Amino acid sequence: MTDGKRRRRPADHVTDVLVLGAGPAGLVLGNILVDRGIDCVVLERAERTHVQTRARAGFLAANTVRVLSRHGLADGLHRHGQIHSTCEFRTEDGRFRLDYSGLGQGEPHTVYPQQNLVTDLLTRFLERGGQVRFGTRAEAVLEADGDRPEVTVREADGRQGRWRARYVAGCDGRHGAARRSLPAGTIRHHRDHGVTWLGLLAEAPPSLDAVGYAVHERGFAGHMARTSDVTRYYLQCERGTRADGWSEERIWDELELRMRAREYGSLRRGRVVQRSVVALESDVLEPLRHGALFLVGDAAGLISPSAAKGANLAVLEASILAQALIDDLAAGDPTGLDAYSSRCLSHIWRAQEFSHWMIGLLHGPSGTDGESLFHNSLRRSRLASLRTSRSQQDWFAEHYVGV
Numbered sequence: 001m002t003d004g005k006r007r008r009r010p011a012d013h014v015t016d017v018l019v020l021g022a023g024p025a026g027l028v029l030g031n032i033l034v035d036r037g038i039d040c041v042v043l044e045r046a047e048r049t050h051v052q053t054r055a056r057a058g059f060l061a062a063n064t065v066r067v068l069s070r071h072g073l074a075d076g077l078h079r080h081g082q083i084h085s086t087c088e089f090r091t092e093d094g095r096f097r098l099d100y101s102g103l104g105q106g107e108p109h110t111v112y113p114q115q116n117l118v119t120d121l122l123t124r125f126l127e128r129g130g131q132v133r134f135g136t137r138a139e140a141v142l143e144a145d146g147d148r149p150e151v152t153v154r155e156a157d158g159r160q161g162r163w164r165a166r167y168v169a170g171c172d173g174r175h176g177a178a179r180r181s182l183p184a185g186t187i188r189h190h191r192d193h194g195v196t197w198l199g200l201l202a203e204a205p206p207s208l209d210a211v212g213y214a215v216h217e218r219g220f221a222g223h224m225a226r227t228s229d230v231t232r233y234y235l236q237c238e239r240g241t242r243a244d245g246w247s248e249e250r251i252w253d254e255l256e257l258r259m260r261a262r263e264y265g266s267l268r269r270g271r272v273v274q275r276s277v278v279a280l281e282s283d284v285l286e287p288l289r290h291g292a293l294f295l296v297g298d299a300a301g302l303i304s305p306s307a308a309k310g311a312n313l314a315v316l317e318a319s320i321l322a323q324a325l326i327d328d329l330a331a332g333d334p335t336g337l338d339a340y341s342s343r344c345l346s347h348i349w350r351a352q353e354f355s356h357w358m359i360g361l362l363h364g365p366s367g368t369d370g371e372s373l374f375h376n377s378l379r380r381s382r383l384a385s386l387r388t389s390r391s392q393q394d395w396f397a398e399h400y401v402g403v
Contacts, residue, residue, distance in 0.1 A: 015041040017325060018151055018165035020138045020178055022051050024114065025297030025314035026171035027121035032071050032322035034130045038329055042130065043153060043163070045137040045172075052122065055201055055274055056114035058226050059084070059308035061401050062107035064315045071319075076120040081112035084225070086210040087400075089383060090260050092217070096387045097210060103390075104397030113226050114311055136161075138177035141168055145291040151177070166292065167325060171318070173298040174283060181293070186285055193280040193304060193356075195220075195363050198241060200233040200251060204270025207231070213362055214259040215383070220362045221258035223267075231268075234278075234305075236363065243275040280304040280359060282352055288341040294321055301348045306358040309351040312403045317344045347403055354399040361386075 017033055019026045022044035033040040044051060060068075060077065068074035085101030085108035101108035125132065135156030142150040151163045170178020197220070205228060212223030219236030226232050235254055237246075246254075252269050261267055283302035288295045297314035320343060324336025364379045365372035385392045 012150075013041070013161065013163045014165070015039050015163065016166045016329060017041075017169060018043065018163050018167070019169045019171055020141075020151070020176060021170070021172035021297075021299075022046075022118070022122065022132055022134075023171060023173070023297065023314065024118060024121065024311050025318045026169065027118065027125055028068070028071075028073065028315050028318040029169055029171065029296065029322050030130050031073055031121060031125050031128065032319065033325060034125065034128045035071065036326050036330065038326060040130060041163070041165075042125070042132045043136045043138050043151070044132060044134050046134065048122075048132075048134045051134070052119045053115055057305065057308055057311050058111050058113045058232075059224070059312075060110045060112055060117075061312040061403050062105075062109075063403055064312045065110050067315055067319045073121060073124055076116060077110055077112040080116070081110040082225070082227075084109045084111050084211065088208060088210040088212050089386070090212065090214040090264065091380070091383055092215070093380065093383070095260075095264060098386070098393055098396065100393075100397035100400055104394045104400075105402065107397075107401045109308070109401060111225060113230075117311075138172060140177055141170070141181035141293050144168070144181070144183075144293040147292075149292045166329065168293045169296055169321060170293060170299045171296045171314075174302050176299055178293060178295055178299045179285070182285070183290055186287075186290070189282070189284040189286070191282045191356075193282070193359050194239075195280040195359060196237050196239045196241065197222075197278040197280065197305075198235040198237045198243070198246065198251075199274075199276040199278050199305075200235065200272050201226070201274035202231050202233060202270045202272050203229065204231050204268045205229050207265070207267040212259060215362055215364070215379070216258040216260075217366070218254070218258055219366075221255055222362075223255075223259065229270075231270075237277075239279070241277060243277050248272050278305060280306065282355065284345070284348055284352065286341070286345060288317075288344055289337070294337075294340060296321055300344065301352070303348075303351055304355050304359060306362065307351070307355045307400065309355060309403060313348060313351055316347060316403050320344060350399075351403060357399075 016039040019042040088097045137154045139152045153161045206225035214221040222234035224232040296317045327333040364376040
């Protein structure tokens with residue numbers, strides 16, 4: 001489909017669709033396109049080993065599993081993924097559990113570490129004949145309003161290069177070239193929720209057979225199983241805390257205190273192998289299309305990890321864009337591309353609303369002034385409704401799993 005007759009400079013590389021970023025969004029998009037015969041190249045600034053080992057979220061929504069299965073991309077998660085359907089809340093008023101797979105739309109999560117999913121997607125993409133340029137940093141997207149935009153890059157050997165494509169998919173995150181290249185007038189919606197988490201990955205078996213959310217006067221603590229011997233934990237901390245600022249002993253003591261281990265059972269401890277500091281914020285751009293440039297995944301909208309929506313939105317947006325590109329390039333129908341931005345933004349804002357609700361549910365002001373006491377009383381009331389109201393539980397389940 002590449003127009004070989006078009007005059008171009010000798011240094012140009014040409015493809016139909018140029019994908020920036022080899023995360024879940026870029027690799028799902030690339031897989032669907034090459035499977036339908038669309039010429040597609042993925043540029044990734046990191047090396048392959050880093051791409052396949054960087055640990056990220058692991059909770060896949062039912063719709064994500066359906067998308068991956070439909071396109072032959074779910075063999076690994078079906079073999080090794082674990083079905084999770086229960087979450088447990090621990091609060092000053094006791095604990096309660098919700099089997100959300102029996103509520104709302106009746107759908108569970110599948111837990112499958114994102115680095116494993118990325119490895120599966122990359123392997124399948126290469127098997128299908130796809131091309132990934134590792135160690136290639138996209139620097140700018142130029143002429144996005146033209147019929148063949150240009151992407152300037154720095155190659156793995158340090159040389160400057162250029163790519164031209166009919167369309168460019170910016171799947172390269174919030175700090176990537178796609179966002180840096182947006183025209184004036186792009187609307188950015190940003191909110192800092194004023195909450196910071198210490199994100200931890202521990203070589204320790206899960207201590208709960210459920211996702212654990214602990215609400216405590218000292219701050220939030222979270223427990224999320226990854227595998228049979230690895231668990232993700234979160235601890236709310238003060239803004240400005242360094243990732244290495246807490247000793248392992250302090251981390252485990254604080255987790256035990258906030259998760260009320262004395263009342264409900266000790267945690268299984270292990271070596272903390274990864275740490276990060278996560279500032280909870282939301283960030284959405286409008287529109288998601290700028291001529292031939294499309295924003296996908298974190299480049300389109302950043303969402304807090306409070307409700308495990310980021311990777312699921314990325315896969316959904318990639319599948320929507322892939323079908324729209326196929327319709328345009330293979331059948332000359334641009335309808336899907338024209339609707340891409342509005343269609344994806346409806347899903348993004350729905351997820352943002354639920355994430356915002358979860359942040360309010362799990363965190364409260366630490367002060368003793370009247371306003372803090374008021375907001376904490378509202379939070380306790382929301383938790384009480386979630387404990388007792390079937391309609392509230394159905395709403396929670398539908399939005400917790402849905403995208």
